[in-house]
């Protein structure tokens with residue numbers, strides 16, 4: 001069996017689930033791609049972007065120039081800031097409802113619609129079907145998030161065809177702040193293949209149908225990637241802004257807080273307060289499942305990112321990871337209720353996943369760990385802003401359909 005080796009700069013090793021390479025100097029592909037940011041000509045790349053979008057700008061003001069996929073978190077504000085206010089495009093904003101919405105996520109989405117003055121198209125798939133698929137992927141793949149990722153990556157592409165809007169503008173592709181593997185110079189674009197390999201763990205809707213007999217054609221149709229001929233006819237093309245703009249999620253979010261009042265909140269299992277705050281599960285159950293399956297939790301991704309941006313040293317990053325990755329998950333009861341399972345059956349699934357991956361499912365700490373001095377100092381140094389909370393003083397419950405805030 002191949003042994004894994006760790007990157008000499010960050011905390012990733014070759015067992016990373018997304019796949020990475022380590023060069024002869026011991027540096028991983030993620031760190032190498034990050035290094036490109038220092039020597040690329042970003043003015044030139046911005047001009048390339050201006051050239052690229054020129055062809056998609058519609059002459060009539062009444063038509064949309066592009067599609068921008070958003071949520072109540074992640075890089076949504078920054079992408080719209082660039083698309084609307086820097087590129088002067090008229091976007092149709094689309095969002096896939098993953099049903100695990102936090103009040104802060106709905107607030108951010110409502111505020112985005114007003115601040116950027118855009119039309120937002122929301123896709124609400126029949127919850128009975130979403131639950132059925134979630135049960136299958138959870139039990140068979142150890143993933144409760146497959147429908148969320150599949151939905152949010154396919155709905156914009158389906159919309160491109162339905163509305164005949166060829167250009168889709170995404171933020172950063174998954175490799176950019178994580179495992180690299182694609183140079184900025186590749187100008188990688190979103191394709192069926194990229195989505196399947198990098199977003200969906202190699203499982204497209206049709207693969208699920210063929211593999212698991214619990215699902216039907218009818219269940220999966222909303223998650224199907226459009227056909228090649230439809231894509232060609234519409235001229236659909238998905239570009240990533242991270243290839244054209246020097247990407248720094250922390251700095252970008254902080255700018256969005258100042259400019260547009262983006263709200264941020266703290267979580268139990270990472271120090272990052274900007275990225276996944278729209279979801280009750282991503283940094284809780286989903287993160288714990290990721291940890292059981294791969295040995296990595298999200299805090300490792302965040303810590304590696306901060307090392308590369310020069311805001312943490314490797315030992316500081318390590319101390320943060322060991323503090324956060326063993327902290328307890330929260331709000332799991334909401335998920336049991338939503339899915340219609342009890343805690344015992346869920347724990348059975350956890351044990352199954354842990355055993356399949358040679359891990360101990362009982363090693364999670366229930367009590368709050370005390371922050372030691374080094375963890376507190378590192379958090380102070382990083383200075384992630386927290387200007388709100390995920391519940392915003394409302395009831396702790398999924399907002400399955402967000403009507404927005406008045």
Ligand SMILES: [Zn+2]
Pocket residue numbers: 007008009010011012027028029030031032
């Ligand atoms: Zn590295």
